[in-house]
Amino acid sequence: MHELNPNVSVDCVIFGFDFEKLTVLLIDRGQETKNGPRLALPGNLIYNDENLDQAASRVLDELAGIKNIYLEQVGAFGDPNRICKDADREWLQSIRAEPEARVITVAYYSLVKMSDYAPHASSFAKTAGWAPVSELFELAFDHYEILLAAKEKLRQKIKVQPIGFNLLPEKFTLSQLHKLYESILDKPLDKRNFRRKVQKLGIVTALKEKQRGVPHKPSLLYKFDVEKYESLSENGFDNFGF
Amino acid sequence: MHELNPNVSVDCVIFGFDFEKLTVLLIDRGQETKNGPRLALPGNLIYNDENLDQAASRVLDELAGIKNIYLEQVGAFGDPNRICKDADREWLQSIRAEPEARVITVAYYSLVKMSDYAPHASSFAKTAGWAPVSELFELAFDHYEILLAAKEKLRQKIKVQPIGFNLLPEKFTLSQLHKLYESILDKPLDKRNFRRKVQKLGIVTALKEKQRGVPHKPSLLYKFDVEKYESLSENGFDNFGF
Numbered sequence: 001m002h003e004l005n006p007n008v009s010v011d012c013v014i015f016g017f018d019f020e021k022l023t024v025l026l027i028d029r030g031q032e033t034k035n036g037p038r039l040a041l042p043g044n045l046i047y048n049d050e051n052l053d054q055a056a057s058r059v060l061d062e063l064a065g066i067k068n069i070y071l072e073q074v075g076a077f078g079d080p081n082r083i084c085k086d087a088d089r090e091w092l093q094s095i096r097a098e099p100e101a102r103v104i105t106v107a108y109y110s111l112v113k114m115s116d117y118a119p120h121a122s123s124f125a126k127t128a129g130w131a132p133v134s135e136l137f138e139l140a141f142d143h144y145e146i147l148l149a150a151k152e153k154l155r156q157k158i159k160v161q162p163i164g165f166n167l168l169p170e171k172f173t174l175s176q177l178h179k180l181y182e183s184i185l186d187k188p189l190d191k192r193n194f195r196r197k198v199q200k201l202g203i204v205t206a207l208k209e210k211q212r213g214v215p216h217k218p219s220l221l222y223k224f225d226v227e228k229y230e231s232l233s234e235n236g237f238d239n240f241g242f
Numbered sequence: 243m244h245e246l247n248p249n250v251s252v253d254c255v256i257f258g259f260d261f262e263k264l265t266v267l268l269i270d271r272g273q274e275t276k277n278g279p280r281l282a283l284p285g286n287l288i289y290n291d292e293n294l295d296q297a298a299s300r301v302l303d304e305l306a307g308i309k310n311i312y313l314e315q316v317g318a319f320g321d322p323n324r325i326c327k328d329a330d331r332e333w334l335q336s337i338r339a340e341p342e343a344r345v346i347t348v349a350y351y352s353l354v355k356m357s358d359y360a361p362h363a364s365s366f367a368k369t370a371g372w373a374p375v376s377e378l379f380e381l382a383f384d385h386y387e388i389l390l391a392a393k394e395k396l397r398q399k400i401k402v403q404p405i406g407f408n409l410l411p412e413k414f415t416l417s418q419l420h421k422l423y424e425s426i427l428d429k430p431l432d433k434r435n436f437r438r439k440v441q442k443l444g445i446v447t448a449l450k451e452k453q454r455g456v457p458h459k460p461s462l463l464y465k466f467d468v469e470k471y472e473s474l475s476e477n478g479f480d481n482f483g484f
Contacts, residue, residue: 007249008320008346048344052320076318076348078250078294102290104250104348106318160402 004045006101010056011043011143012071013107013150014064016114017167019176021132022183024147025119027063029091029140030126036087040140041147042125043105045096056108064128065120071108074150078104082142091140095124105142109150111166134183154184161233162203165224171207173219174198203229246287248343252298253285253385254313255349255392256306258356259409261418263374264425266389267361269305271333271382272368278329282382283389284367285347287338298350306370307362313350316392320346324384333382337366347384351392353408376425396426403475404445407466413449415461416440445471 014025026039042063046055053071061067083092083103092099119128133151138144157163163184164177178194198204204222211218256267268281284305288297298313325334325345334341361370375393380386399405405426406419420436440446446464453460 005249005344007247046320046346049322051322052318052346055320073317075315076294078288078297078348080291080293102247104288104294106320106346 002047002049004097005048006045006096006098007103009043009045009103009105010052010059011041011105011107011146012056012060013041013074013109013147014060014066014069014117015109015111015133015150015154015167016117016130017180017183018114018130018132020179020183021134022151022180023114023130024133024136025064025066025128026131026139027121027125028127028129029124036085037138037140039131039136041107041143042128043143044123045103052106053108056106062123063121063125065122066112066117069110069112069117071110072153074107074109074146074153076104076106077142077146077149079142085141088141105146107146107150109153111154111163113167113169115169134186151184155186158184162201162224162229165226165229171209171221171223173211174204174222175219177204177222201228201232203232244289244291246339247290248287248338248340249345251285251287251345251347252294252301253283253347253349253388254298254302255283255316255351255389256302256308256311256359257351257353257375257392257396257409258359258372259422259425260356260372260374262421262425263376264393264422265356265372266375266378267306267308268371268373268381269363269367270369270371271366278327279380279382281373281378283349283385284370285385286365287345294348295350298348304365305363305367307364308354308359311352311354311359313352314395316349316351316388316395318346318348319384319388319391321384327383330383347388349388349392351395353396353405355409355411357411376428393426397428400426404443404466404471407468407471413451413463413465415453416446416464417461419446419464443470443474445474 016023025042027042028038029040030038042060044059046052056071080102089099114130121128136144139147164180167180168176174195177198178189178191181194182189203225205225207221207223209221211221258265267284269284270280271282272280284302286301288294295313303309322344331341356372363370381389406422409422410418416437419440420431420433423436424431445467447467449463449465451463453463
């Protein structure tokens with residue numbers, strides 16, 4: 001039964017961080033549709049002989065050349081009209097065997113270091129790349145709604161688990177971590193308060209090393225205390241109180 | 243397009259509390275299958291013109307006569323072999339138009355006061371009733387796995403939100419609340435410690451009233467401080483530290 005199931009798809013929300021903003025991996029479906037948004041989350045129908053996790057990994061690799069990342073489920077999205085906008089229909093007619101079929105989608109999300117994953121488009125993706133989440137307002141299908149739901153999951157997670165290990169380089173400044181938290185929570189956080197909380201959690205260790213080649217006074221570099229970070233990821237911690 | 247979609251179903255995990263144990267609403271699929279578990283979560287295929295939330299509400303009403311409850315998504319379950327056990331296949335052949343179709347299911351869960359909802363079976367459910375979660379080890383399809391995933395959601399929720407308002411009567415004893423928490427967390431909790439934490443959260447108010455007609459020394463009754471409870475439900479609180 002290695003055939004596509006016409007009624008079930010998966011979509012992937014892959015978050016990155018460009019040191020200023022939270023970003024998301026998008027594909028451009030190209031010129032086939034004259035109107036409507038051309039950007040979409042990487043996603044496609046599942047095969048009947050794979051499970052949902054496998055489908056998400058495969059689709060992400062096929063459309064954006066990204067492999068071997070841990071994907072977590074956001075949930076299922078099944079509005080009967082989710083793929084009925086004209087531009088979406090038009091596009092589906094060019095790529096699907098049964099473009100009129102009802103499709104419910106299962107969304108996944110992940111956090112990755114952008115520097116480790118250079119997306120390259122293939123299959124029906126014309127290009128693949130990163131876009132700042134805060135600058136997006138519309139995507140194909142219900143993908144904008146899915147993006148917001150994934151971001152909300154992230155916002156819930158940040159309250160009870162440390163976040164950043166998968167998004168920041170090995171060595172980073174507290175300013176970078178601070179900007180990451182602000183961009184996930186969508187609000188300014190008092191800098192001194194933030195530093196105090198992070199240090200109280202004990203998840204970062206100061207290095208005897210500063211930034212180099214920056215056009216401002218170089219800041220002290222930190223790394224995550226992996227043992228502490230993992231223990232808090234597993235057990236959760238007291239609500240961080242943002 | 244008011245037709246069933248052969249590839250997508252919904253299943254409902256409705257939790258209750260019988261003052262001793264966490265319970266779950268199950269249907270008995272009856273004698274059609276000679277082997278294998280007869281008990282299942284209420285669930286069925288979705289119609290093509292309804293969304294997933296609507297499908298879950300409808301199915302719960304159709305199979306167990308339970309209406310108007312708030313259902314939250316657990317997630318999607320899509321193992322390609324999830325409906326392939328012999329007894330399950332046999333049963334599907336008796337109730338479905340395309341019993342061989344691949345079905346992925348979207349699970350929902352809810353917490354209800356058992357006294358407010360007397361399930362009555364209809365459609366293909368022969369009986370519907372409550373069973374203690376801790377006494378179950380096998381259900382139809384992958385429903386036992388779904389039940390465990392829903393219980394895990396509940397366990398995560400209990401760490402950052404108060405729970406009990408939807409499961410306990412208006413007036414309850416702290417012992418009852420304590421048993422509820424123990425049955426969700428699957429472990430004994432120190433009674434004094436528990437009382438101290440609950441009172442610190444400020445979610446309960448002592449009434450000037452004791453239990454009546456109990457075969458032991460009557461305990462003081464409490465009610466939830468709805469305002470405080472709702473505010474904590476919305477904003478979450480510091481990890482309760484269990």
